[in-house]
Amino acid sequence: MILINGVEADHIAVNDRGFQYGDGLFETIEVLDGQPVFLEQHLSRLSADCLRLKIPNPDIKLLTDEIANVCKSVQNAVLKIIITRGIGGRGYRQPEAIQSTRVVSLHPFPEYPQAYAEHGINARFCTTCLGLNPALAGIKHLNRLEQIMARAEWDDPTIQEGIMLDINNQVIEGTMSNLFYVKDSSIYTASLDFAGVSGVVRGIIKQLSAEQNLTIIEHDYKQDALLNADEVFVCNSIIGIWPVKQIENANFAAGKLTKQLQTCLTQLKGREQ
């Protein structure tokens, strides 16, 4: 089911700026037992991203009603929300009156083997780099060619995620996930000031770590730091937390802090439902 500005449809105007220029942003949300998980955090990030891109915030009451309408008949699914700068003429200049477009759609929940969450996944380093741009860093916008080029680098089904560096060889994130590592009981992740997507689950992990009195540090780091880590994990709103058991020739345990954060995340999801 797809709602475009509240109306069931599966086609969008060609002159929507989302299609013409990738001029918009999106959210990907887990639907669990018919309820969107961490909806408040997703809508809050969506509003923050709209502000940064100067796209008028959609009417949140309207959007929430549409989300409830779309989710009411499903158990587990993926909910995707796209907000664009709406319809416009040719040219980068935005229309004088912007009426943003809302697209709310449901998708099947991917059937990931339970082993990914329990024992971990295999990852590789991508050669496609993330560009540096402080104006867009952190935003979950619709300009996603970098991730697409990176994901097209491998076909091997035994590799579940690709790790992306920026053009200065700083490690940033996975193609579809944020990336953390543990070293000497501290948790580290990239700072995302110049590249990357500031994921909702990334934010929740920071909050859970603080509640658990765990040290979490955002910093710039390179491949060596990652390959010498005690534990490595990735996260996003659909997979939750997956340990990384192998990056090319380096092996990692699905370790204690990763398991602790997985448990905390599951409990938090339970409390929110």
Added chain:
Amino acid sequence: MILINGVEADHIAVNDRGFQYGDGLFETIEVLDGQPVFLEQHLSRLSADCLRLKIPNPDIKLLTDEIANVCKSVQNAVLKIIITRGIGGRGYRQPEAIQSTRVVSLHPFPEYPQAYAEHGINARFCTTCLGLNPALAGIKHLNRLEQIMARAEWDDPTIQEGIMLDINNQVIEGTMSNLFYVKDSSIYTASLDFAGVSGVVRGIIKQLSAEQNLTIIEHDYKQDALLNADEVFVCNSIIGIWPVKQIENANFAAGKLTKQLQTCLTQLKGREQ
């Protein structure tokens, strides 16, 4: 008139990757006396960009027929061609069988005052930077948020173009144009290895300069070099060449080499028709 995969329509599938991720590229072409100008060069750049993005090249015979069909009833217009990676599921991974989408559309030719081409335009420096990414640099792809953010910086109708720097303060191009300057009878433009769009008219200017035994140099340069230039001009497929008469407080003559290249470009367009 809009043709989507050869069929007249004004809506595109929501799950087209052009809409979901900006996963595609485009061409903007002048239609003069019913004929697309520099079509061969545009189709050649389109094919080269498809190759770099690993999008299957559209059937050029089919596309050329569609272009002829769309252009047959107009005199002067703007022709836009969008090619996307086609329809796909959720996620960055590309579909196993890619059927690229072709969108061919006509738009009114903008009514620019003749004074822009004769006496020049006013420009400003944008604070929105171009990100650095060698994998995407030069490609006229659908990820255009940087240009949109830059174009949204000013409303003043007396300013016609914004000049964009990269995050290292190198001057790259205009929001909708390539940028050149003249100093001591040599012509300079940015090299576009890390940012920018390698425009068709930019390529033609390089070729015309060589034919005219003019020295043209691609290099990295900063604002100072531009502000101390003898002449400055911008170009694209719709405006042709416009002298820049003012950048903030610096003034420039619509000088000899700019005029010479304008004349050469007009003659070349005439020969091609």
